[in-house]
Amino acid sequence: MKPIIIDRLSISFGPIRVLHDVSFDVTAGECFGLVGESGSGKSTILRCASMLTDIWDGTVRIGEHDVRKMPVAERCRTVQMVFQDPYGSLHPRHSIRTALDEGLRINGFDDREARLAQAMRDVGLPVEFLDRYPHQLSGGQRQRVAIARALILEPDVLFLDEPTSALDVSVQAEVLNLLVRLQQEKGFTYLMVSHDLAVVDHMCDRFAIMQHGRIVEVLDRDAITGGGATQPYAKQLIDASLEYERAI
Amino acid sequence: MSMTRDIPAPVPRRRMPQSLIAARNIVAFLTRSPTSLFGLVVLALLILVALFAPLIATHDPYAQNLQATLQPPSGTHFFGTDELGRDIFSRLVHGSRITLTIISLVTVVVGPLGLFFGTVAGYFGGKVDTVLMRITDIFLSFPSLILSLAFVAALGPSLNNAIIAIALTAWPPIARLARAETLTFRQADYIAAARLQGASSARIIWKSIVPMCLPSVTIRLTLNMATVILTAAGLGFLGLGAQPPLPEWGAMIATGRRYMIDSWWLVTFPGIAILCVSLAFNLLGDGLRDALDPKQMNKR
Ligand SMILES: Nc1ncnc2c1ncn2[C@@H]1O[C@H](COP(=O)(O)OP(=O)(O)OP(=O)(O)O)[C@@H](O)[C@H]1O
Numbered sequence A: 001m002k003p004i005i006i007d008r009l010s011i012s013f014g015p016i017r018v019l020h021d022v023s024f025d026v027t028a029g030e031c032f033g034l035v036g037e038s039g040s041g042k043s044t045i046l047r048c049a050s051m052l053t054d055i056w057d058g059t060v061r062i063g064e065h066d067v068r069k070m071p072v073a074e075r076c077r078t079v080q081m082v083f084q085d086p087y088g089s090l091h092p093r094h095s096i097r098t099a100l101d102e103g104l105r106i107n108g109f110d111d112r113e114a115r116l117a118q119a120m121r122d123v124g125l126p127v128e129f130l131d132r133y134p135h136q137l138s139g140g141q142r143q144r145v146a147i148a149r150a151l152i153l154e155p156d157v158l159f160l161d162e163p164t165s166a167l168d169v170s171v172q173a174e175v176l177n178l179l180v181r182l183q184q185e186k187g188f189t190y191l192m193v194s195h196d197l198a199v200v201d202h203m204c205d206r207f208a209i210m211q212h213g214r215i216v217e218v219l220d221r222d223a224i225t226g227g228g229a230t231q232p233y234a235k236q237l238i239d240a241s242l243e244y245e246r247a248i
Numbered sequence B: 001m002s003m004t005r006d007i008p009a010p011v012p013r014r015r016m017p018q019s020l021i022a023a024r025n026i027v028a029f030l031t032r033s034p035t036s037l038f039g040l041v042v043l044a045l046l047i048l049v050a051l052f053a054p055l056i057a058t059h060d061p062y063a064q065n066l067q068a069t070l071q072p073p074s075g076t077h078f079f080g081t082d083e084l085g086r087d088i089f090s091r092l093v094h095g096s097r098i099t100l101t102i103i104s105l106v107t108v109v110v111g112p113l114g115l116f117f118g119t120v121a122g123y124f125g126g127k128v129d130t131v132l133m134r135i136t137d138i139f140l141s142f143p144s145l146i147l148s149l150a151f152v153a154a155l156g157p158s159l160n161n162a163i164i165a166i167a168l169t170a171w172p173p174i175a176r177l178a179r180a181e182t183l184t185f186r187q188a189d190y191i192a193a194a195r196l197q198g199a200s201s202a203r204i205i206w207k208s209i210v211p212m213c214l215p216s217v218t219i220r221l222t223l224n225m226a227t228v229i230l231t232a233a234g235l236g237f238l239g240l241g242a243q244p245p246l247p248e249w250g251a252m253i254a255t256g257r258r259y260m261i262d263s264w265w266l267v268t269f270p271g272i273a274i275l276c277v278s279l280a281f282n283l284l285g286d287g288l289r290d291a292l293d294p295k296q297m298n299k300r
């Protein structure tokens, strides 16, 4: 279990500043949510912290180490990410076996067959599915494969970028429960982006509300129903989502 | 754990069939439309004829017979004889080997070269892209026949130089295409996932990007083959490609044209051969475009 410390993270794409001095901490073994409107920079935080982009300023520390200074191999075995769209995150011409095996090969794991089978069992898929291609799987099954691909490298931290928003409601619950179970079994630290406060309520211990590339407020889970928000935008967002839920 | 060891055993056996099944489906799809079937049949015929040329040919393609020059088509000489009394049918049959050599050598050079330039430029972007694409532009800015002419003129006329010259002019469009394809999915999440798995850029290009570019590059290469055959024939015709007495089709037309008025068979049969093969590649390319369409592929 490793904590995440993000300190004054900023990034600009050309003249446009997308993140403004974002700072927050995630304690080890916690599930921390990031909530905010579209374009507020949630995915960008994950992409920076996982070094998919490296043009940012500030520091991101995972465990003891600065992600910038970590060797690539160590970083891969510390942080993995599950992407928003299971239709775009699996290579269409790679079988599930290839998709999972790549990470094992690159990082020199031994006993790969056993690990592949174990990863499939961890995410509740039959081992025979290893020889299928993504187009032969449903959206929920694809997302399970994407989760398997992330956890097969035995990371300490998982970044989840709206892991269920592309799935329909019944499958959403399955995948969320899978994520909760995996966290209990393996002690992951989760940093999870979502625009659905119900999902945050279900999964996260604490969450941050973002607007225009800034953290507006960091709240406990209780604040959703208990009204603990102090900032106007945070209140507005929580009220709007409660109202929406009541409406359905 | 004992379970896990048992189940994955048939891996290597299972993976081969997947590509075989795909290949079979593509061929099955091609045979369904008459035009691409024609392309397929002509190509198969070309390969068979080239393989078994000595068995099919009725005469030695180089044997001169000055008693029987410019004979019209008949039972002994199916397509007649040329000005030195050589059997045109046998020369055509042996010429198929030259055509096939040109096609395969050009493909082997152009495909990888174009893929390399295109995917590297597209994946890295920035300065790498600018440099590689400017090089490509320089080659693209010459008409291909002129560039081949200049190249052959510099190195001396021969079949090998003609092949090199054609390859030099044929790769830039492939590189352009591969780059454009790469740009459309270099931001895809599966590329990001591969980077998070620790894959090097070379590995990502080879394992993730090249397979995505292959279908369109294959289609383009096939369509290009028609041009390649015509350019080779053109160089042969101008005396800059295969040298006499090699039975190259373009060179046969060049020597035959002096006797064209009286002896139509000298230019007609090589002309038909060139037409058929380049038409076959065009039709096959069109068929492949439908067969390799992602929606079709997914039905396999
Ligand atoms: N590579 C890029 N180049 C230029 N601008 C970018 C780039 N990536 C992101 N942005 C901009 O950064 C802002 C934040 O994008 P980001 O993807 O982080 O939003 P988000 O909060 O994840 O939104 P959503 O909920 O819709 O996924 C957007 O305004 C986007 O236009």
Ligand SMILES: [Mg+2]
Pocket (backbone or CB within 6 Å): A042, A043, A044, A161
């Ligand atoms: Mg996003």
